[in-house]
Amino acid sequence: MKKAILSTSLKLIPKAMQYKALTKALNYLFRDQADMVRFDGMVVSFKLIDIRSVWSFQCDGREFSQQKNKKSPVDVICALRSEVALALHSKQEVIRALEQGDIKLVGEPEHIEAVMSLLLGLQPSKVDSLVNHLRSFLRLNPIKRESQIFSSALQQRAMDLGVNLHAITVDQINSSTAVDLVRDAAVELEATDLQESLRLMEIAKQKRPTGPLICRKVEEYRALLMR
Known part of the structure; x- marks a missing residue:
């Protein structure tokens, strides 16, 4: 059943769009990791065994992009079945799938x-x-999480900018768009996590110290937290 669901979803999406989405996803997950330098010049392929779908990416040591030269050898193949891919809802499940052999890595030991x-x-x-x-993106129902505190629209904006709102710092904000994102995230959390709202709004204020809404909200949050 899960094989048919994923296979049908992929058939409806052009390959170029699949690559665009997966490239963005890989870079969102890994771009900030120091170990990315070890991938300089490497080609990594992801393969869904049961539906025979493959996506190959090259890395320049900083980020991934679609493999340009199809004749270049693949250094690591990451192979799994559709039902396994659809069950990867968290880091814990990714690690468990690796330990149980549901995700198979093929390549030289140092690359693996x-x-x-x-x-x-x-x-x-x-x-x-x-x-x-x-x-x-695959037109599948979302996974409901109690810990999912930001709206889907806000999370999409964060992903587009390559930032993690749960751990963002002032040094990671390098545009007016990013300031807007952090400000809006703070407002979203007002009713559920006022302390986190203040943390985010204070970060926004460091980048936009005279913003009227930002300044007003910082004072408002501080006053409420002191009650």
């Missing part, structure tokens, strides 16, 4: 070790955020 290191370094919050974006 590099991939394992990247996967072990995944930020759980990024995996949680990404899962439903990919399910939406």
Whole structure:
């Protein structure tokens, strides 16, 4: 059943769009990891065994992109079945699938070790955020999580900018668009996590110290937290 669901979804989406979405996903998950330098010049393929779908990516040591030269040898193949792919809802489930052999890595030992290191370094919050974006892309129902505190629209904006709202710092904000994102995230959390709202709004204020809404909200949050 799951094989048919995923196979049908992929048939409806052009391959170029699949590559665009997966490239964005890979870079969102891994771009900030120091181990990315170990992938400089490597080609990694992801293969869904049961529906014979393959996506290959090259890496320049900083980020992934679609493989340009199809004749270049693949350094690591990451192979799994559709039902396994659809069950990967968290970092814990990714690690469990690796340990149980449901995700198979094929390649030279040093290349496999590099991939394992990247996967072990995944930020759980990024995996949680990404899962439903990919399910939406595939026209599948979202996974409901109690811990999913940001709206889907806000998470999409964060993914587009390559930032993790759960762990963002002022040094990661390098545009007006990013300031807007952090400000809006703070407002979204007002009713559920006022302390986190204040943290985010204070970050936004460091980048936009005279913003009227930002300044007003910082004072408002501080006053409420002191009661």
